[in-house]
Amino acid sequence: MxxxxxxxxxxxxxxxxxxxxxxxxxxxxxxxxxxxxxxxxxxxxxxxxxxxxxxxxxxxxxxxxxxxxxxxxxxxxxxxxxxxxxxxxxxxxxxxxxxxxxxxxxxxxxxxxxxxxxxxxxxxxxxxxxxxxxxxxxxxxxxxxxxxNQNYFCDYKAVLNSISDKKKTIIDARSEDRFDGVKEEPRKGLRSGHIPNSRNLHYNDLLVEGNMKSKEELIEIFNPIIAGGSSATFSCGSGITACILALGAEITGRKNNTVYDGSWTEWGSLHELPIEN
Incomplete structure (x- = not known):
């Protein structure tokens, strides 16, 4: 297409x-x-x-x-x-x-x-x-x-390595209150907070009444978050709404991004992994 x-x-x-x-x-x-x-x-x-x-x-x-x-x-x-x-x-x-x-x-x-x-x-x-x-x-x-093509998805080990990589940006599609850890996760047993050094961009910020915003509007949204030449790893609760961010990024012409398949359901379950809130 x-x-x-x-x-x-x-x-x-x-x-x-x-x-x-x-x-x-x-x-x-x-x-x-x-x-x-x-x-x-x-x-x-x-x-x-x-x-x-x-x-x-x-x-x-x-x-x-x-x-x-x-x-x-x-x-x-x-x-x-x-x-x-x-x-x-x-x-x-x-x-x-x-x-x-x-x-x-x-x-x-x-x-x-x-x-x-x-x-x-x-x-x-x-x-x-x-x-x-x-x-x-x-x-x-x-x-x-x-x-x-395995490059479309990544696991927690790749995300862990990305935390300190300035050429990669981790972006979380969950709501701000879940990202900040002030609202309890809807799935029981998960820690609250976010992946260290990740940025928050709620998937709904890309939409207007169920439609994607224009390319120009999406560029204005992504430009301050993804530095020129860097790639993004998109995360969310369970790998669903992260793909809305991936779609928005692709519309703006940004390629070579990946989705963290396990997302917060995995990261928040593994207590050996670091979190911020």
Whole structure:
């Protein structure tokens, strides 16, 4: 895709593209109360569901939402009909929340023909574009092949080494009160605070009513945080909203960034790792 972001108008005009695959990556927010989550029974016409938590995460890991192995990712992507030539558009029912995680996952697996739908399902629904009742994919297996690039994700050891590296900036997408350690983490048993020398940029600061801010606005946001020529490591609670920052950075032209897959759920659990608050 020419851009990591597409509009609902673009998607509506390209619905008949034979290589187009639309996937819904909606996942419940950990910070929501149980009764706040209302999963719509409607979807964009032709959508296939991409189950991040139960299918496209390593459920054997003690930490949530960790990346699958390339072989397992390939197998599950084929099951929802993803082909090597697929032009993927990913959305969620919140606006932009979990969809950038799927965009980043596919890019890490060598599939760059993917974009996030700006505004997601709310924007699509507001424009009254074609919808249908949700349904399970029953089509053919795809021929998707995973070609994993490990540079898209990093572990806590790499982050630990980055703390004192002036050419690398660690940016945390959590809210300011969680970053500062004044608000208890939503997951039980985690320490409060942040990775030493990391910067705070709440993912919501990149959004306006569920849409990404303009490239010019994003440049103004990132310029004071990421020094020229340096790369960024994005972190959050469990590797989801860090990918919103990765998307915003890519829109500004910043490349060679990485996402800390375990994020604060891992870092805050490992008591041998340093924290600040």
């Amino acid at each position: 020419a851009s990591p972001l597409v509009t609902v108008d673009w998607l509506n005009q390209n619905l008949n593209n034979p290589n187009l695959v639309i996937i819904d990556a909606t996942m419940r927010k950990i910070t929501w109360e149980k009764n706040e989550f209302k999963n719509s029974n409607l979807q964009i016409i032709g959508t296939r569901f991409f189950d991040i938590k139960n299918t496209f995460s390593d459920t054997s890991s003690p930490f949530p939402n960790m990346m699958l192995s390339p072989d397992k990712f390939q197998e599950q992507a084929q099951k929802i009909g993803i082909n090597k030539e697929s032009k993927i558009v990913v959305y969620d029912t919140i606006g932009i929340y979990t969809s950038p995680r799927v965009w980043w996952m596919f890019k890490s697996m060598g599939h760059h023909n993917i974009a996030v739908l700006d505004g997601g399902f709310p924007e699509w629904n507001k424009r009254n574009f074609p919808k249908e009742n949700t349904s399970k994919y029953k089509g053919d297996l795809g021929n998707f092949i995973a070609d994993f």
